[in-house]
Amino acid sequence: MGKNRLIDRYLEALTAAESENTALKTLEKARLLRVPPNPIHYTLLFDYLAEVDPFLMEQLETALKLKAYNDDTADELYQRYITHLISRHLPVDQAEDTLRRMKEELERWLEEFSSEHNALRVDIETLREDHHDIAEAIIDKVILPRLEAIEKRSENLVRQVEQFAVQMERLRAKLTSSYEEARTDPLSTLLNRRGLMEALKRLVSEAEESDTPFAVIMCDIDHFKRINDNYGHTVGDSVIRYVARVLKNETKGQDLVARLGGEEFVVVLPNTSYEGARHVAEKIRETIANKKLAVRLNNKPLRFTLSAGVAMWRPGESIEDVFERADRALYRAKQQGRNRVVGGADLL
Structure with missing residues (x-):
């Protein structure tokens, strides 16, 4: 497949991500695999279902056949996939812009998640005040434990965003270095x-x-x-x-x-x-x-x-x-x- 065609398919897939049908398929795949639909899993599974890149298709299919797809393998595959996609198919300026937008999307997702979580906390306290006798047992034994689990996942997501920022900087440095090496004569250090x-x-x-x-x-x-x-x-x-x-x-x-x-x-x-x-x-x-x-x-x-x-x-x-x-x-x-x-x- 030609470079331009691959980029076109990737951009088409990104646009299609807004489709409810595609999103539901991705979320259903995450449910079947018993993995959380966080940004890393969502990106990998969506691009896999959209058949964006042969590299990802091969890597993810191998992991699925071996029943080895989990949080750890997803993190490793995600880094390899992004490195592959950027170094092979995107000019340096587009690549850095892609990295920046990915980080912004993670941060936006976290902000929305935190906002909904805070609203749920307020609703719980309101329910406790208005319907104390009826709701107390449900709140303390069912809702609060689940909310605490959500808070823990939120903390994990914060760490993922921070780790992604570090990975993004490493990838950007590697990309810039590779780009400079590709256009520089090693003996004279002049442009080639x-x-x-x-x-x-x-x-x-x-x-x-x-x-x-x-x-x-x-x-x-x-x-x-x-x-x-x-x-x-x-x-x-x-x-x-x-x-x-x-x-x-x-x-x-x-x-x-x-x-x-x-x-x-x-x-x-x-x-x-x-x-x-x-x-x-x-x-x-x-x-x-x-x-x-x-x-x-x-x-x-x-x-x-x-x-x-x-x-x-x-x-x-x-x-x-x-x-x-x-x-x-x-x-x-x-x-x-x-x-x-x-x-x-x-x-x-």
Whole structure:
């Protein structure tokens, strides 16, 4: 099943939760299983009956066949299910919003439960005052014990809400960490291609709305294979990390810096002119060309250079188009002897 279809079915199921028939089926299932219809059981059983997700269907059916569905297994399954649903099928912003709404729904459910419980207490006291002789035995021997049981379940629910809040924070942190890892290059700690493309989609949309330009600088370390061959891949990795630091230092907070792979990097400068972008590219090139890197067990310091191609985004064109022009400018820089910056205007 496709990702979008799964999300659609989940949202349809959430909407259908207001259906009295669906709710009654869920409550009846809880009764048959002899579990309380608290938010965790209700969510699991409702989504199971609605066939929202194959993962939940398989997990819950296994527990039911083994007659192992109870409070403890439900708590564990609920956490696995929410983690699965969020990490697999929802973007990070929707996922965090889903977690927040789940917590709010639990708190709302508890508030309503507490309000009805307090009203029942008042009704009992009124009954005792108005019909003391008749009602006392019933109140003390039947109603009050049941009310105390309800209060105990209410206390348990409070603890569940508190535990859910802790779990929600852990899931949110895990989700954010996983999201960042998925869009970050581990060696350079810069954005990877996926992270860059996600950010560029937003940037292009903003640039089109505000009619403001942005520039792309495509960078490539000159003779990087020679560095790996002569000094080893450990030194090569250090060179990658050093170039990443230079790119970060020469750019501002709103600029995008990414490693596309190997020795190739890209810098995107929002709201920047061609002259401004070319100036940044030259500063990057000069900083790297003037640096001598010490190499352990080698008396001769390592010097290397970088070439760059600059292109301006044009309204209406795709990300691929401006990248292709920046890449052609980079190729021209390599052809002209490396350690230089070539701009799109130089190709005309």
